[in-house]
Amino acid sequence: MxxxxxxxxxxxxxxxxxxxxxxxxxxxxxxxxxxxxxxxxxxxxxxxxxxxxxxxxxxxxxxxxxxxxxxxxxxxxxxxxxxxxxxxxxxxxxxxxxxxxxxxxxxxxxxxxxxxxxxxxxxxxxxxxxxxxLIGEGVIREVVDLGKCNGVLFTPPGEGPFPGVLDVSPFASEKRASLLANKGFVVLALAVFYGKPTDVKYVELDRFQQALRFLQQHAKVGSDGLGVIGRCKGGDIALSLASFVPGVRAVVWINACSANIGVPLHYRGQEVLSSLTLDLSKIIPTPDGANIVEYGAGDPDSEENRTSLIPIEKATADLLLLASEDGLNFDCRNYMESMAARLRRAGKQNVETVCYPRAGHHLEPPYGPHCYSGVHGFLRIPVLWGGEPRAHAHAEVLAWKKVEDFFRNRLSCPLANTKAKL
CATH class of the missing domain: 2.60.40.2240 (Acyl-CoA thioester hydrolase/BAAT N-terminal domain)
Structure with a gap:
């Protein structure tokens, strides 16, 4: 050299x-x-x-x-x-x-x-x-026993109190949660699925309510409500928590559905939401061997899917809905606009919407490689996640700042200004 x-x-x-x-x-x-x-x-x-x-x-x-x-x-x-x-x-x-x-x-x-x-x-x-x-100086990572599953808790340095956030991912991931902890939030990361999704008959919302209770009782978490963030399947779980479970103050929904998708949702021992209908014959194969699955999901606002639609009109939390225009997994922009219209008809002003042109489905914290295609976690086939790389990368920077500012403004704690550094 x-x-x-x-x-x-x-x-x-x-x-x-x-x-x-x-x-x-x-x-x-x-x-x-x-x-x-x-x-x-x-x-x-x-x-x-x-x-x-x-x-x-x-x-x-x-x-x-x-x-x-x-x-x-x-x-x-x-x-x-x-x-x-x-x-x-x-x-x-x-x-x-x-x-x-x-x-x-x-x-x-x-x-x-x-x-x-x-x-x-x-x-x-x-x-x-x-x-x-992913973890700055002074941030503590610990695995916590939540009964039927484990979560991973990230606690920022300092005595607090700090805002508490539940981070829901389709599968186990600590990236977003640890990075939020660096910014002064106590964050509990929890996955929707452990193991094969095809083996799951239904998802219990009680498990996520237990995670919220854990955060509420944590010594370093302030008492001014909790936040929930989720993308894809984690996003509809976040909306369901705001709609059915008290104590949620702020929700970030990222490129998800407005209905419950995948498997039925149970709460307190009974089914509260059915699963959105799927028509796999509407999946479009592409010449490079991947598939576009966006059109395989049914219309959440149709009569046949009425029992799967998440009743966000019941939510008292503030909602931040972030949709990519070129996601190719869901029609996220349409879902977002439909939810905003439903809330307006209900006389509510608790929603903010942002659409990112030419961005793809995997809207993550910035500066990771853009993921245009991959194997679908549920269908187990190669799919296109979409997005033009440059536009997607810029959208991730903007969206990540938007998430931090939203939680900081909605979950204010007087001493929550400690941030982790290297």
Missing amino acids: SLQVRLRLLPSARCLFDEAVHVKVAGLRSEQVVTLRARTTDERGTVFHSAAVYRADGSGELDLRRDAALCGTYEGVEPMGLLWSMRAAVPFKYFHWTKAPSPLVVRFSVHDGVDVEEEERGGAVAEATNERV
Whole structure:
């Protein structure tokens, strides 16, 4: 490796997962053409990579906040493009980084000339390693026994009181919960499904109510109501909690359905919501082997699905509904607009809606690889999750800030300003 060329990640090579890094290169020849690459491996062993060609300025320097990529997995001025444009070396792979204790390690490298192929053709003239951390200094992670299942609790540093948030995911994931804890929230992460969803006959809302009670009784959680956040199946569980269970103050719904989907929902020993009808014959296969499943779900507002529609008119919580326009999993924008209209007809003003053009289904905390396709967690077939990578990446930055501000404004605690840092 050359001693003259220097690749720097500022302000530090170690950062929180949802923080941007400033990539700079120095020591190149005047107007030298180079390829910058990023490469990482997720927790399931899948390799993700990106590459972009740049031209140095007259002083032999590159600054990704200033300079435009000429070609590669992205183009133009995109300071974090090397991260969000990473894609799997094999098709239909979702980026799995769900366990909070381990940092994601990303290798950045600089190569002479144009080298945007999947495999590097030449050695690097400079490289640096970025450690992207989910748990900041002072945040405590602990597994808690909730009776029929375990949750993972993240507690920020300090005495509190802090706002409490229940984070509901279709399958076990700690990423969003740990990152919210870094921002001064006590967050309990809970999955809807453990094991195979096909083995589940119904979901009990009581399990999530028990999780809310756990948060309410936690010594560091303030008494001014709780928040719930969920995407996909977690989103309809979040709405159901606000509709049936007291004590919920604020709900964030992300790219989910307005009805109960998958399996029936039980509460206090009886079925309260049936499952939305599905018509698998309406799934559209694509030439690359994936499928578009958006049209396989029935109309939640139709008479035949009336018993599956979540009665959000009963909710007293404030609702933040975030929908991607190009999700390809659900017709989320239509669901969002229909729910907002129902609430207005009921005389309620407790909803805020945001739609992100050209964004896909997996609207996650920012700076992870964009997931355009993958294997569906319930149907077990390759599907398209949609989204134009650049627009999706920008939407994730905006949505993540929106989530933090919403919870901070709705779940105010006088001392809840402690944030974790590295």
